[in-house]
Amino acid sequence: MTPRRFDLIAFDWDGTLFDSTAIIARCIQAAVRDVGGKEPTLEAASYVIGMGLMQALAHAAPDVPQALYPRLGDRYRHHYFAIQHEINLFEGVLPLLADLKGRGHLLTVATGKSRRGLDEALATSALAGVFDASRTADQTAGKPDPLMLRELMAEFDVPAERSLMVGDTTHDLQMALSAGCASVAVSYGAHDHQAFEALSPLYIAHSVRQLHDWLLEQG
Template identity: 40%
Template sequence: MKSYKLIIFDWDGTLMDSAAKIVSCMQLAAKSCDVAVPSAQQASDIIGISLRPAIQKLFATDDEGLTDRLVAAYKKAYLQQDVKPCPMFTGAIAMLQALKDDKRQLAVATGKARRGLNRVWQHTGTGDFFTTSRTADEAESKPSSDMLLQILQETGVDVTDALMVGDTTYDMQMAQAIGMDRIGVSYGVHAQVHLENHAPLAVVHSVGELQSMLLPHY
């Protein structure tokens, strides 16, 4: 596998094991707003999209008032009600360190808000690994390629020297649309068969397998 200058990671479900908490908080938000509670699978399917469009898709609504209430209820659930820990996946921090030691530029493209990404970086001590990042506050929601295009412009790296790594079809689509190579991870929220529909270089099943692909000489 080629040695990419820039590796762009999704966050939730790719580096951090946070899917169960996101699903739970979506369900709590629905209960709080007295709307039909989505199944775990339905809530999982929208992970990766920025919060507001994710909620509108999940609850099939274009009612701005309801969307506002659901967004507020989700944020309250995430920060105050659901106390599930969100650890980094086993081996993720070691992999990031190894990539940094190998002089790779690392970035994050996430549907999280800037405040949310900064919060988890502070909690995990991982922010210093990344050259740059794009969040829901600064770019169009996935599967738009906007986050990736902004990161490429900022870093000056050509699309052929960059790789996207993510656990959802939205990650695969945003990279595929601009001809960026991509690797899917099956341990997040979307199944391998769906990731493979977007022609990734590979679908890996653990952080260890991902590191072996990215750093075969380690």
């Protein structure tokens, strides 16, 4: 086994660990329709995944007036919570996390989800207790601001050079870059992998199996 390169690994949630990209995009579209806005394309709705909820909705629906943002957020949550039970972990995620845990890594989550949303997902996905800490967009600054990563590093006194961010969007990679951390991208989530190269990830994994192998060999 190679020496451990990173002490702390921060994972994005949706599109990285959870196969939720398509459902989130459809819920964004439905919420915008509900308040009379112009429905965003699937590509546009997928692009904002990973941002804080209201930041994402405002970006996806620029024609919706700010006065309707509270209703827009409520309608998104209505649609999402009605079908969140249909969302599953990507195949291979549990063995990946178990192997990393066994190797002594600190495992954390840095997500654009709300605290409530993440806690409910953890409670229903057999992941309770797996992660050492987490940050959500309503607790701290949303992506791509680096604050949530900096808070996680500070919590465990781990320097940036010993920390790694794993995510499926340019928001994740930009956050890592701004925090001074290395990153690994996955191409099976919300963003086209061709946009990743400019943000200098160490590796782009095209499957959970590839991510697993790389992290165990290099992480």
